[in-house]
Amino acid sequence: MRLLTSKLPQTGTTIFTVMSALAADVGAINLSQGFPDYEIDPHLIELVSQAMKNGHNQYAPMAGLISLREQIGYKTEKLYGAIYNPETEITITAGGTQAIFTAISSIIHPNDEVIIFEPAYDCYAPAIKLMGGVVKSLELAPPDYRIAWDMVRKLISNRTKMIILNSPHNPTATILTKSDVDELSALVKDQDIYILSDEVYEHLVFDGQKHESMARYPELQQRSFIVASFGKLCHATGWKIGYCLAPAHLMQEFRKIHQFVVFSVNTPMQYAIAEYLKNEQVYLGLPAFFQQKRDHFRDGIEQTRFKLLSCHGSYFQSVCYNDITDEKDTDFAIRLAKEFGVATIPTSAFFNKGTDNHILRFCFAKRQETLDKAVDRLIKV
Structure with a gap:
């Protein structure tokens, strides 16, 4: 057979898959991939x-x-x-x-x-x-x-x-x-x-x-x-x-x-x-629901050495770690998962050229106890 020519030769496995797999392997709290860890509305399941x-x-x-x-x-x-x-x-x-x-x-x-x-x-x-x-x-x-x-x-x-x-x-x-x-x-x-x-x-x-x-x-x-x-x-x-x-x-x-x-x-x-x-409250109530989670997580992060960036929407919080280390964001994200038990996403993965601004992304669409446990670990960084 002729050698296959890839249509996306530079594309590998997404960072979301990589970090979620790493979190599972090392038992880290997964704040990387954007998904909730709480149950959906039982009424919706019944429907x-x-x-x-x-x-x-x-x-x-x-x-x-x-x-x-x-x-x-x-x-x-x-x-x-x-x-x-x-x-x-x-x-x-x-x-x-x-x-x-x-x-x-x-x-x-x-x-x-x-x-x-x-x-x-x-x-x-x-x-x-x-x-x-x-x-x-x-x-x-x-x-x-x-x-x-x-x-x-x-x-x-x-x-x-x-x-x-x-x-x-x-x-x-x-x-x-x-x-x-x-x-x-x-x-x-x-x-x-x-x-x-x-x-x-x-x-x-x-x-x-x-x-x-x-x-x-x-x-x-x-x-x-x-x-x-x-x-x-x-x-x-x-x-x-x-x-x-x-x-x-x-x-x-x-x-x-x-x-x-x-x-x-x-x-x-x-x-x-x-x-x-x-x-209608199903969607009209979402801003307040997630803002409470955002505020709670931000209050926790303020106790760490990470610097908070603004968060006006979505269920993601970005932080800068310049005061902690000069490591590449990919290396630091892997070390955070392995040594401190918190999985995150390095934002260089969102740039075609891999631009590294020393910024990580956390997902706060999680139970309060999950966020508290993650903050407790991040305080030790």
């Missing part, structure tokens, strides 16, 4: 069980159950004043990552350029490259990680096809501001540039601030794929259910790809979530 008992165990429609799409449409209009047609503009996906891959696949052709902001969630660049696209990355600098829009303008060429945004942002916990939205609107006006807006942490925005969804702004909504996640909303990341919002002409292309990637998504869970979302 899934009842859907199964009611015989909803076969394929769902390719685009998802209409009852769930209608609930998403209601939620989106209530929160952002945006109207999406459940029939033609909302699709249920097998998690946010699949939605991101499908949106990129439906738009990007060979040599199309896509602008991303680093540190960036690690699925963006590989999907672009698989489609033959060209990644144009702009590095954001700590501690604020603000977007320099004058630099974005310099990256735009006649081949720029898409800009990928993520707010609330993983891993930096920053959020887009109205000023950012105004800059983006001015930048793409009269340009044939699409937006992929990764909004999987949309409900995790703190201190009374507002989530600046692309859905709020008609001039941006008309060119945007918006990706969301029920894994975050329902504390059930293992269910791998999300959705995508897009105007009908974009969603038509999205579904052409979607039907050959997964075709349809877990049926009984769709029935359950559709019923669950009728209680």
